[in-house]
Amino acid sequence: MADQALLSNDAVLVGAADPLPQDALTPAREAARERVETLGLPGRRDEYWRFTRPDAFLAPDAPAVPLPEGDGILFAEVDRLKLVFVDGRFDASASDALELDGVEIAPLSEAPWAASLYGSLEGRAHIPVPRPFAALNTAAAVEGLAIHVTGKVSRPIHILHRSSDGTADALWHHVIRVEPGAEATILETGIAGARQNAVIEADIAEGGRLHMIAAKRAGVPELSLGHLFARVAEGGTLKSFELALDGRVMRRETVVEMAGDDAVVHVAGASYGRDKGFHHDDTIFISHAGLRGESRQVFKKVLQGGATGVFQGKILVKPGAQKTDGYQISQALLLDDGSQFLAKPELEIHADDVKCSHGSTTGALDETALFYLRSRGVPRPRAVVLMVLSFLAAALEEIEDEALRTQVADRLDEALTEGLNDGGAA
Amino acid sequence: MAEAAMALDDTDLEVREGVDAQTVATVQNMGAYKYGWDTDIEMEFAPKGVNEDIVRLISERNDEPEWMTEWRLTALRRWQDMAEPKWALLNYPAIDYQDQYYYARPKSMAERPKSLDDVDPKLLATYEKLGIPLKEQEILAGVEGAGAVPAEGRKVAVDAVFDSVSLGTTFKDELAKAGVIFCSISEAIREHPELVKKYLGSVVPQSDNYFATLNSAVFSDGSFVYIPPNTRCPMELSTYFRINAENTGQFERTLIIADKGSYVSYLEGCTAPKRDTAQLHAAVVEIVILEDAEVKYSTVQNWFPGDEEGRGGIYNFVTKRADCREARAKVMWTQVETGSAITWKYPSCILRGDESQGEFYSIAITNNRQQADTGTKMIHLGKNTRSRIVSKGISAGQAQNTYRGLVTMHPKATDSRNYTQCDSLLIGDQCGAHTVPYIEVKNMSSRVEHEATTSKVDEDQLFYCRARGVGEEEAVALVVNGFCREVLQALPMEFAMEAQSLVAISLEGSVG
Numbered sequence: 001m002a003d004q005a006l007l008s009n010d011a012v013l014v015g016a017a018d019p020l021p022q023d024a025l026t027p028a029r030e031a032a033r034e035r036v037e038t039l040g041l042p043g044r045r046d047e048y049w050r051f052t053r054p055d056a057f058l059a060p061d062a063p064a065v066p067l068p069e070g071d072g073i074l075f076a077e078v079d080r081l082k083l084v085f086v087d088g089r090f091d092a093s094a095s096d097a098l099e100l101d102g103v104e105i106a107p108l109s110e111a112p113w114a115a116s117l118y119g120s121l122e123g124r125a126h127i128p129v130p131r132p133f134a135a136l137n138t139a140a141a142v143e144g145l146a147i148h149v150t151g152k153v154s155r156p157i158h159i160l161h162r163s164s165d166g167t168a169d170a171l172w173h174h175v176i177r178v179e180p181g182a183e184a185t186i187l188e189t190g191i192a193g194a195r196q197n198a199v200i201e202a203d204i205a206e207g208g209r210l211h212m213i214a215a216k217r218a219g220v221p222e223l224s225l226g227h228l229f230a231r232v233a234e235g236g237t238l239k240s241f242e243l244a245l246d247g248r249v250m251r252r253e254t255v256v257e258m259a260g261d262d263a264v265v266h267v268a269g270a271s272y273g274r275d276k277g278f279h280h281d282d283t284i285f286i287s288h289a290g291l292r293g294e295s296r297q298v299f300k301k302v303l304q305g306g307a308t309g310v311f312q313g314k315i316l317v318k319p320g321a322q323k324t325d326g327y328q329i330s331q332a333l334l335l336d337d338g339s340q341f342l343a344k345p346e347l348e349i350h351a352d353d354v355k356c357s358h359g360s361t362t363g364a365l366d367e368t369a370l371f372y373l374r375s376r377g378v379p380r381p382r383a384v385v386l387m388v389l390s391f392l393a394a395a396l397e398e399i400e401d402e403a404l405r406t407q408v409a410d411r412l413d414e415a416l417t418e419g420l421n422d423g424g425a426a
Numbered sequence: 427m428a429e430a431a432m433a434l435d436d437t438d439l440e441v442r443e444g445v446d447a448q449t450v451a452t453v454q455n456m457g458a459y460k461y462g463w464d465t466d467i468e469m470e471f472a473p474k475g476v477n478e479d480i481v482r483l484i485s486e487r488n489d490e491p492e493w494m495t496e497w498r499l500t501a502l503r504r505w506q507d508m509a510e511p512k513w514a515l516l517n518y519p520a521i522d523y524q525d526q527y528y529y530a531r532p533k534s535m536a537e538r539p540k541s542l543d544d545v546d547p548k549l550l551a552t553y554e555k556l557g558i559p560l561k562e563q564e565i566l567a568g569v570e571g572a573g574a575v576p577a578e579g580r581k582v583a584v585d586a587v588f589d590s591v592s593l594g595t596t597f598k599d600e601l602a603k604a605g606v607i608f609c610s611i612s613e614a615i616r617e618h619p620e621l622v623k624k625y626l627g628s629v630v631p632q633s634d635n636y637f638a639t640l641n642s643a644v645f646s647d648g649s650f651v652y653i654p655p656n657t658r659c660p661m662e663l664s665t666y667f668r669i670n671a672e673n674t675g676q677f678e679r680t681l682i683i684a685d686k687g688s689y690v691s692y693l694e695g696c697t698a699p700k701r702d703t704a705q706l707h708a709a710v711v712e713i714v715i716l717e718d719a720e721v722k723y724s725t726v727q728n729w730f731p732g733d734e735e736g737r738g739g740i741y742n743f744v745t746k747r748a749d750c751r752e753a754r755a756k757v758m759w760t761q762v763e764t765g766s767a768i769t770w771k772y773p774s775c776i777l778r779g780d781e782s783q784g785e786f787y788s789i790a791i792t793n794n795r796q797q798a799d800t801g802t803k804m805i806h807l808g809k810n811t812r813s814r815i816v817s818k819g820i821s822a823g824q825a826q827n828t829y830r831g832l833v834t835m836h837p838k839a840t841d842s843r844n845y846t847q848c849d850s851l852l853i854g855d856q857c858g859a860h861t862v863p864y865i866e867v868k869n870m871s872s873r874v875e876h877e878a879t880t881s882k883v884d885e886d887q888l889f890y891c892r893a894r895g896v897g898e899e900e901a902v903a904l905v906v907n908g909f910c911r912e913v914l915q916a917l918p919m920e921f922a923m924e925a926q927s928l929v930a931i932s933l934e935g936s937v938g
Contacts, residue, residue: 342864
């Protein structure tokens with residue numbers, strides 16, 4: 001598998017600057033390049049890629065995406081710091097000034113401290129399974145933000161992606177450091193291009209809190225590969241939520257190390273796929289190393305028109321991580337035959353005084369409940385939307401900020417109303 | 427109990443609240459392996475290693491027809507191109523497949539005995555000592571506690587397999603009257619080639635996986651069962667596997683065919699002497715179930731688990747699969763896995779016939795350095811098919827215990843159901859318990875539910891009992907009893923007794 005030409009062959013996927021700049025990140029990029037060559041790229045027979053074929057990310061070209069008008073309404077009304085990326089590159093002129101109390105934000109290339117974090121969490125995340133696409137990103141990324149959270153940030157930081165023509169491959173890599181007791185919320189929405197490879201590394205210090213909400217726009221058949229690597233120190237909190245409405249092949253891997261005691265990690269997602277091209281994969285790996293850690297994984301998928309939902313979630317409780325409370329639920333609602341849900345909810349436990357559970361269910365809409373709603377005068381299409389919304393509610397609950405949660409719920413309601421009214425389920 | 431308490435005092439194992447002393451002691455006492463003695467008997471071995479000559483030799487010893495020899499050789503060639511699978515959560519030194527004996531037979535068996543009466547008394551005594559007397563009697567007398575079972579004509583026919591050969595089967599005549607064929611597979615290949623030819627390899631193909639392929643090449647004996655249409659097998663059938671010789675692998679093959687509308691309950695037991703070196707056991711069990719037929723297959727696996735330091739023990743790589751080939755066929759796998767240093771075993775159900783049903787009940791206990799990676803596959807192909815998985819894993823010492831399972835609902839398997847429950851209990855902080863389920867649902871009308879827990883006794887149930895005046899310990903016992911029974915009750919009476927004495931464990935702390 002190790003192929004010297006690997007990087008140049010896949011430069012298309014990578015969207016890498018050629019040649020790469022020589023800067024503070026150069027040693028980390030070179031180390032990552034070596035990792036890629038050792039790890040090789042995933043193939044169809046890799047167990048870790050059992051449910052999602054890596055082919056789409058390895059093809060020389062990705063099909064162009066049709067670009068909808070505007071930036072989408074999600075979070076448009078929120079009082080936020082807006083940071084715009086075009087084709088995966090930071091566009092300072094379209095963004096708000098990089099000034100906000102409690103946080104220092106700079107493009108990756110302009111923040112010398114970033115070198116201490118860049119590639120470090122990704123580099124240790126290849127056990128037990130290699131994640132070569134993330135290493136490939138580290139080896140080639142030039143664009144991205146360095147976000148240093150030093151206090152309680154009053155407004156959410158909104159990273160908004162735009163695509164100039166819907167054809168480009170985009171690649172970026174953010175590093176986020178949350179200092180002790182500091183807190184921030186980061187939103188990420190928009191369309192970056194036909195295909196994207198994104199990595200976020202987040203290091204959360206003692207008592208630090210980081211909230212992340214990402215949303216994929218409806219109707220855009222993007223190919224997207226995302227990795228979130230996080231380390232949470234004692235008493236730290238990470239809450240991450242992802243909304244996926246449509247798309248093509250999307251895989252988001254979340255790898256969290258709960259390094260300190262009393263850490264809290266909630267990872268959640270809601271997705272709605274309405275056609276055969278939709279293939280959404282949530283791959284989660286949470287490892288508990290500290291005492292009394294609390295982790296929750298809540299994933300809900302609504303699948304229609306031949307869509308595929310994938311969930312591979314794992315809780316690892318390391319020896320000594322006593323009093324761990326680990327919870328994981330993955331549920332799919334299949335609105336028609338032909339749609340499918342593939343799941344591998346995994347537990348690996350090496351400590352005896354823990355409470356860990358996981359559940360996974362798959363089924364259709366409950367006709368009895370539907371009948372109940374209809375008999376009370378709710379038209380069938382609306383009844384279906386209401387039931388689907390209530391199915392997804394538990395995932396949305398993981399968004400702590402009520403105003404943001406309401407926005408996501410409204411957006412979901414809109415997409416479901418539209419999708420279920422042209423679909424067979426209504 | 428007094429002994430149990432003492433055993434507990436001897437150790438500095440820290441036990442958390444909610445796990446009672448008896449549970450710990452019972453698990454620890456499993457280290458005192460009761461079947462670790464060996465039989466001193468003159469054996470003849472084929473040369474070490476596996477190659478074409480060995481395969482031909484095994485085939486020749488069994489007086490097999492040419493087609494069978496060819497079948498084995500094809501498997502051998504495939505196996506030589508295969509790689510040992512590495513995906514299980516198992517850690518063991520590389521196996522040198524050329525440093526094992528693939529065929530070992532007591533000298534006295536060189537001339538095939540006509541009946542059990544002609545078998546060397548030393549061999550018969552071995553089974554007597556194991557509690558499996560090869561006499562036709564009303565009940566399986568040697569099984570602990572079986573005396574308490576009302577006799578009522580409960581009969582068990584036994585096939586006794588000693589290293590590479592079957593010594594013989596009991597109750598042959600009585601079974602023949604009902605049309606049931608119960609004999610060793612080597613005999614079936616000679617006497618019923620049409621049945622063997624039709625069904626052998628039809629559930630577990632010749633080159634299904636690494637270990638099954640090796641088995642296809644070198645299997646030496648095993649049991650064969652055919653139940654004719656609309657026949658309820660008049661007694662329980664059982665096979666007892668004993669490994670005796672050192673450095674010898676046991677490769678048995680079992681083929682069970684339940685014709686339309688028939689029923690059979692089949693039991694399997696196994697033990698081996700204590701040895702310092704690990705021994706290989708790679709078996710294949712194939713079950714074919716036709717329309718409206720039902721098979722219950724129960725195993726109490728008690729191979730030598732190795733010593734406290736992890737020396738010796740059986741490496742148990744087993745492929746078991748049942749094919750519910752026609753409508754309303756039903757299979758139930760029940761296993762109590764307490765032995766073996768390494769367990770790699772996934773008894774599976776192919777639910778091909780409409781409305782067919784598969785069930786899997788398992789208790790897996792690992793202690794010291796034992797490692798088990800076990801579970802099941804439920805492949806739903808037919809409409810309205812049902813499956814149920816109940817798995818309880820208990821891990822102690824430095825052991826690793828993994829449930830690995832697959833539930834798949836194919837697009838055509840509409841209106842099907844699966845329910846899976848996996849519970850784990852850890853005793854001590856050096857061991858591990860893992861759950862690796864795969865779930866694939868490809869139609870809308872099927873429902874799949876999976877839950878797994880590793881936690882203490884359910885607080886609500888406890889509270890309910892406590893609120894009604896039941897003491898805490900008793901309440902725990904009550905809840906745990908109900909929990910354990912799900913699997914134990916799935917076992918036939920004789921086995922339930924043996925299993926209970928093996929498991930006699932309160933699974934406190936694991937109910938969720």
